Amino acid sequence: MLSQQWIDRYVAEVGRMLPERNRADVEKEIGSLLHDALDAQTAGAEPTDEQVVAILRQFGSPREMAMRYGASQYLIGPLLYPTFMTILRLVVGIVLAVSLFGVVLSIAQSPPRLEDAWAMVGGIVSSIVQAAAWVVLVFALVERLNLRELEKIDTTWDPRSLPPAENHDRVSAFETIVTVIFTTAFLVFLNVILDAQGRIAVEGGDWTSMEIFSAEFLRYIPWLTALLAAEMVLAVAALIRGRWTTLLRLLNIALNLAGIALATLMLTGPSLAASEAFDPAFRIVVAIVLVANAVEAVQQMYRLWRSRSRSGAAVASQSVF
Amino acid sequence: MRRGLLTLAVLAECGVAQYGYSLKQGLSQRGLEINEGTLYPLLRRLEEQGLLTSQWQLADESRPRRYYLISPQGQAALEHLSVEWRRLSRALDELLTLEE
Numbered sequence: 319m320l321s322q323q324w325i326d327r328y329v330a331e332v333g334r335m336l337p338e339r340n341r342a343d344v345e346k347e348i349g350s351l352l353h354d355a356l357d358a359q360t361a362g363a364e365p366t367d368e369q370v371v372a373i374l375r376q377f378g379s380p381r382e383m384a385m386r387y388g389a390s391q392y393l394i395g396p397l398l399y400p401t402f403m404t405i406l407r408l409v410v411g412i413v414l415a416v417s418l419f420g421v422v423l424s425i426a427q428s429p430p431r432l433e434d435a436w437a438m439v440g441g442i443v444s445s446i447v448q449a450a451a452w453v454v455l456v457f458a459l460v461e462r463l464n465l466r467e468l469e470k471i472d473t474t475w476d477p478r479s480l481p482p483a484e485n486h487d488r489v490s491a492f493e494t495i496v497t498v499i500f501t502t503a504f505l506v507f508l509n510v511i512l513d514a515q516g517r518i519a520v521e522g523g524d525w526t527s528m529e530i531f532s533a534e535f536l537r538y539i540p541w542l543t544a545l546l547a548a549e550m551v552l553a554v555a556a557l558i559r560g561r562w563t564t565l566l567r568l569l570n571i572a573l574n575l576a577g578i579a580l581a582t583l584m585l586t587g588p589s590l591a592a593s594e595a596f597d598p599a600f601r602i603v604v605a606i607v608l609v610a611n612a613v614e615a616v617q618q619m620y621r622l623w624r625s626r627s628r629s630g631a632a633v634a635s636q637s638v639f
Numbered sequence: 640m641r642r643g644l645l646t647l648a649v650l651a652e653c654g655v656a657q658y659g660y661s662l663k664q665g666l667s668q669r670g671l672e673i674n675e676g677t678l679y680p681l682l683r684r685l686e687e688q689g690l691l692t693s694q695w696q697l698a699d700e701s702r703p704r705r706y707y708l709i710s711p712q713g714q715a716a717l718e719h720l721s722v723e724w725r726r727l728s729r730a731l732d733e734l735l736t737l738e739e
Binding site: 347351 | 676
């Protein structure tokens with residue numbers, strides 16, 4: 319093979335991996351450098367294949383060469399990766415919640431058959447894959463367009479912006495997603511699946527369960543709905559804000575107190591179940607909810623107090639110096 | 640560290656216009672063997688940083704070569720790096736003499 323052919327092959331292979339903007343120029347340069355190296359060996363005569371191969375080995379593999387000439391090595395680089403993972407988890411969680419919501423709705427509308435169940439699972443998987451693909455695409459674009467700006471973020475970093483190491487103010491995306499999924503499912507159950515008689519009713523279907531809840535319980539549903547929806551909005555707001563601010567904590571405590579009040583009303587009121595036999599079980603569930611709300615309210619108050627006294631301490635220690 | 644030293648060596652050699660192969664030869668004659676895959680992309684990066692300027696010129700065998708020359712900015716960087724290198728080198732010399 320002629321040395322020119324070897325060079326063309328090598329240059330094309332490197333060029334294939336180079337960014338568009340300076341590809342032609344780098345290709346031309348590598349070609350010229352290879353010619354120089356060969357000429358120095360053979361003093362202008364046509365080199366043997368072995369000589370060309372040896373020179374190409376010396377230059378290194380096309381992949382390595384391209385990498386050193388600035389071929390991009392990352393789809394989503396180390397600077398963006400942590401943010402990417404947070405957003406990916408959040409988006410996948412939301413898509414999953416919405417899909418499950420859709421499944422519950424469609425089951426409510428018509429009794430499921432086995433082949434429908436497979437279609438539903440397939441649908442959920444493909445919507446998650448699609449959502450993830452879009453997130454990857456957007457981040458890959460940001461990576462291409464905006465890397466210089468991102469590097470600036472790290473150079474303008476201020477140590478004083480570091481949050482305390484043991485940070486309960488930070489919001490966990492996972493917890494938020496779980497909250498959203500379960501709250502949504504419960505809201506759908508209360509408002510869509512239950513009918514006015516407290517039965518599980520399949521809309522358009524010909525099957526309804528026996529009455530589960532008492533008329534008394536059904537009267538609580540608007541209150542329960544408002545409370546649960548408010549908690550969900552608050553959880554998402556905290557996630558978007560990134561941490562539990564004083565205002566968000568106060569709102570959360572208010573909701574917990576409202577939850578305690580509602581649960582107390584339910585516990586002290588008339589039977590919750592349509593049949594007396596089930597009433598104790600229902601009351602146990604409400605009691606658990608009451609205790610959970612109380613625990614959360616106390617926890618939130620404690621953390622509010624902690625973060626206040628900590629920032630107070632920080633101010634005091636600054637004024638010493 | 641080696642990359643920083645390479646930058647220093649290349650800037651020092653590019654006081655007169657050099658093309659890739661002549662630069663490699665020049666450095667190797669002074670005992671600095673640098674492989675092609677490291678040296679040539681480095682020239683490109685230094686140009687992107689504004690420390691070198693370059694242009695294609697037709698060489699004697701009517702084949703174009705890319706010639707690199709140090710820029711004023713590169714000159715300033717060279718002076719700064721030289722001072723830094725001499726300081727480091729002195730410090731290390733003293734350390735090594737103490738060892739003996």
